[in-house]
Amino acid sequence: MEVGSPAAGSPAPVLGLRRLSFAYQGLLEIPYEGILEQRDTLEVLDLSYNLLEDPALLGQLERLSTLILDCNNYSAHIKFPYMPNLTTLWINKNKISNLPIIVEEIRCKFPNIKILSLMNNEAAPSYFNGGSLPQYLDYRHYVISQLSSLEVLDDTEVQEEERTLARKTYRMQRLREGNKRKKELLH
Numbered sequence: 001m002e003v004g005s006p007a008a009g010s011p012a013p014v015l016g017l018r019r020l021s022f023a024y025q026g027l028l029e030i031p032y033e034g035i036l037e038q039r040d041t042l043e044v045l046d047l048s049y050n051l052l053e054d055p056a057l058l059g060q061l062e063r064l065s066t067l068i069l070d071c072n073n074y075s076a077h078i079k080f081p082y083m084p085n086l087t088t089l090w091i092n093k094n095k096i097s098n099l100p101i102i103v104e105e106i107r108c109k110f111p112n113i114k115i116l117s118l119m120n121n122e123a124a125p126s127y128f129n130g131g132s133l134p135q136y137l138d139y140r141h142y143v144i145s146q147l148s149s150l151e152v153l154d155d156t157e158v159q160e161e162e163r164t165l166a167r168k169t170y171r172m173q174r175l176r177e178g179n180k181r182k183k184e185l186l187h
Helices: 032-036 056-060 099-109 133-146 160-186
Strands: 019-021 044-046 066-068 088-090 115-117
Touching: 032 056, 099 133, 133 160
Parallel strands: 019 044, 044 066, 066 088, 088 115
Antiparallel strands: none
């Protein structure tokens, strides 16, 4: 047997994959061994419909541009690795309830994010999960104001006038909060 060849009877790993899916496997942990074998070529990874919680080692996938984590156990307190090449993140239908925390994590760890989908999480109110139109619009404006490179949020393209309104709305809110803190400090 040659060095690096598979043991008799086991399948040879397929190297050089650009897309890989471990969706619908009921996984409790990310199968890093199989995934990291593709680190030089993998661009799209689908880990949907599992029971996953910790994506820490995915930072080794330097070419990864799309990560799909729909229907897992992720909360707003998820700690992603720094992945500057990631442009698309789908994390729909998880347990994300705190919007500022998850948005800050995404902003810091995925500086080039262009497409983000958070649908069907408590932090992303919509008609699908009992949210009202004003709640949905506020959610969109907040996310858009924090992620300047965002082009698509959920299933809707970010319009320039929406981006302008989002920046204006949340800049004014930051100013009000800053003034309130100053007053509290002076008293």
